[in-house]
Amino acid sequence: MSFAWSATFTVGQPADTAKGDKIILPQAALESIIHAHASAPPPPPIQPDPNYDPTSWAQPQFNPYDTTKPQELPSPLTFQIRNPANRLLTHGGVKEFSAADGQVHLPPWMMASLALGLGDQVMIKYAALSKGTWAKFRPLSADYMEILDFRALLEARLRSNYTTLTRGEILKVHQGTKEFGFVVEELKPEPGEAVCITDTDLEVDIELLDTEMGGAINHSTSGILNEQGSRKDNILKIGVESHGRVSPEAYQRWTVDIPNRKSGIDIIVHVQEPGDLDVLVSTKLPVSLQDHLWADFESVGPRAITIPESDQDYTTQQNSQIIHIAVFGREPTVAASGSSTSTASNFDGGAIYSIQVQYHDSSDSPIPPSGLSSLTSESADVPNKDGPGYQECTNCGAWIPERTMMLHSNFCHRNNAKCNKCGLVMKKEDLPNHFHCDHCDKHGDVLEKKKHMEIFHGWYQCSCESFESPALPELAKHRRTTCSERFIICRYCHTLVQQGGPTSNARDRMRGLHSHESYCGDRTIQCQKCSQMVSLKDVQVHAQNHEYQRQNQVTPQLCSNQNCVRSKGATSNVLGLCQLCFGPYWIPTEDPKNQKLVQRLARKYHSQLMSGCGNNWCRNQHCATSRGRQMDATSAATEMMSILKEARVGAVDGHKTWLCVDEGTTRKKVMAELLLEEVRGQYTIEWCVKALEAERTDLEAAAQWLQLQAPKVKKSAV
Known part of the structure; x- marks a missing residue:
């Protein structure tokens, strides 16, 4: 039911919903919306189907006579937000009704888009928007190509923060610490001025930039940012020594491609005295004093970092073979030749160094720790x-x-x-x-003390405000593991986001999930097998349940006739045959010891071996027709006695009979054997027969059915 509601409010302080389009209205607005909704005229009655017979058992698709059910307030509520001074407009949802009377709180981006300031008048009008099905975005800058998966990033941003989309508005998203802008270019369904994107499957498309700009993107992003923000390539090659100069309190960055992760690496930096620097290494950006995996903070001798091939951070690096190295310059603390009596007053402000990366040879003697005298080493x-x-x-x-x-x-x-x-x-x-x-075992020149105390016995607080440590390496370890500001690729939305703090859900903590993945993993999808709605973080367990059920199915019981592929059925007989195969051997008279049954079966076997069934399609290995030769009475009797024992008349199980069947059954048996050969014995013949029945003898479809439905043959333990 549609209704009309509008009001004018004064713009208050910006809302804290800066990442979305939700506004905050006063409580009086909710009351007036409810009143307007209740006062709206009811929808016109739907004319009943003239062919509908109310006395019949058939149920109509709707009940046109039911007018007692109250109409609920639409959800979500969507509004048109307009600046009456310049007629600019946009759309949004509502977060809550907690604003002061006469005021409305808008997100900062919405105030800027409508050219609104504090105290300005804004008109809010209820707008019933259709559910969006498709949206096309145009990037504002060429650097959008740096986004790992821009469709996933846009969908995650819209799903988490937005209720509506308006054509022409600018959507800003973040990957890591960088912001990217996209203009809403087109929307569907028509007319596409604005749509609601809640509880709908919205397809996202990107209007790609032209080829020339795309080429410029690739060229401009190939380098590394230096301290001034310009692009500079500092590329190292394995085994080649390079040289550099770094100013105090500044970084100089290098990258090296390590394609062979089966061998560790040595990173060796020689510094010309009296210069001093720190070496920081990581598998991903950024690399700094607070963000690194490996580091050397010594002030004397060469800076040497050995990363063995057994290091998990080194060997499990994904999506890249690049190692990032940052050299951080410091004011010199140890004078030339290690003499504390001289000074570094002639230091010209830059530490000159050479850097080399080489594969680590475990047979070589390890590099001696820096700062030890030759006598000690x-x-x-x-x-x-x-x-x-x-x-x-x-x-x-x-x-x-x-x-x-x-x-x-x-x-x-x-x-x-x-x-x-x-x-x-x-x-x-x-x-x-x-x-x-x-505080520790460190010893050396007194001029090293200040730097050592600063790095290992200072006091550092993470920007997340939840971790403090006296040691800089401990802070770096926190920032790459448990810090809420650590950037991760979410395993559910596949976007680069901050992992957030520890989740309050105990099960999610055991899974290693932080707050973002715990929230993101609560989204549900429909299982293709059982049509049940399953949360993303439970998909794997749900799939394992299906796999367990599949592997523990009861194997169908086939007829004991080795040439028949029909099911044994619910009824059982002393030969384990299906009803069709057992029909010729059933008699109404009592046969408590199965003597007459054995006699009839023996006569059948003897007849098959001597004269055969006469059917050219027969594949019974104990039939003269299938063999192409007849047997004399004595030889037939001898073979008959041996195969008669396999029937195990009267036993509970283990029956095996050899009777001729019709042409259709023979054809199904041949196809089941072909399917068994095609799947290389991974499934039993019983499941191959069932697959052919389910797919109407289509071999290719039956093979797919086996992969999805049938349990595999369990390999026996050696």
């Missing part, structure tokens, strides 16, 4: 250790000839000092500049 193989005529110095630990030990000991104690904590030997003047971290 070679302590496992001290020259002349325990050699004859050598003695260990108690101060520096070196093995010195005994004849010169006194001279060495005097010189060593006068000039060298040994750290009591780590055993590192250094000059006495350098000992005051040697530090040990109070």
Whole structure:
């Protein structure tokens, strides 16, 4: 039932529904809408079918005499929103009725589209919109090609936030941190000025840009953004050394293609002193101090990162073979040659470095950790250790000839000092500049302390405001795993979205779903097998239930006659034959020990073996016609006795008989054997017969029926 309602409101503060088209109206608006709906004249009565007989058992498609049922308020409510000053208009739904009297709250994009400001007058009118079936969008810029799946992204945005679409309005969507704009170009059904998109299957189409612009897209997006926002290609090749220069507090980015994931990689960066930098590595963008998988924050020696082939983040990377590397420049903390007595005042503001990526050879000795002295790194193989005529110095630990030990000991104690904590030997003047971290095992030059404390013992809070950590690597781990702002490809809507916080649903937590996928997975689709509506996140379990039911079906019981393919049926007999095959052997007289039945079956077998059935289509291996030769009475009797035992007359199961059948049954048997050969024995002959019956002897259709309906043969355990 259609009704008329309109009112004028004052524009209040923008609504928090910035991502959709839903407005907030006052409570009085709802009351007036209900009153207008109740006061609207009822629809005209539908004329009954003149051919309808009310005394018959047939039911009409509608009851034209039922006028007692009240008409419900339309859902969803859709409105036309118009600026009376410039006659601009759009459409939208309603979120709630909680605004102050006389006010309406509109999304910011809607206020901008209608050129409305705070305190302006806006007209809201109820509009009954038809359900949309098709929408065509035109991108505002060429970078829409960066979207992984723009149709899925548009459909997800519309489904989650919009009630209506108006031709000419601009729809803005986000992938990651980037925003893309699309103009609503066309709508169906006609006239297509505006449609409702709730509870309808809306097909989305894109008006592609011209070829020249498309070529420009591919060219412009092939590089990497540098600090100034321009495109710059920093491409590394495996085994080739490259050079760079990075300013303090700035990033320089590199990419390297790693097609062979069966081998790990080594990333080695040599820095010219007194420069200092950090190396950050990830399998996807962005790469920064807060977003990375692997990093080296040392200040002394080469920066070396080894990623083994066993690393899950490295080996399971999908959709790309690119490794992203970011070099972050820092103010120098250690002066040239590692001497703390000199300064880096002559530093010209940029760290010069060389970078190389190579496949990791597990047979090579591992790269020594940065910041350790040569004495420490070679302590496992001290020259002349325990050699004859050598003695260990108690101060520096070196093995010195005994004849010169006194001279060495005097010189060593006068000039060298040994750290009591780590055993590192250094000059006495350098000992005051040697530090040990109070929170971890880190030690080195005191000029490294500031950077170490900042990175590993500072205080970092994630922008999601739900995680704090003193260590930058822990923050990076949080941002790539549990952070609500982490971008993921949703497994249900296939768009790049923020995963959201932990879901409140315990089952979804066990599935590894966060809030977005938990909400998105609640959407339902219809099962093609049982027509039941199933939520997306339960589709796999629902399919497994169908598979379990399929595999545990009871196998159809065929006639024990090896040449017959008819079902045994509900009734059973002592030979396990179908009713048609058992008919010639049934007699009305009592035969408690089945003696007469065995005699009739023996006579039938003997006749088949001696003279045959005479039918040229016969394929009974115990029939003279099928064999093409007749047997004498004695030979026939001997073979008859052997196959008569297989009948197992009177037994519960295990019957096997060999009787001739009609031409149609023989043809079905041949087709069942052909189908069994085609499916390579994955299904039993009983299910092949059932498939042919279901598909009316169509072999190709029967093979598809088996794949969908029949249980496969279970392989016996060895």
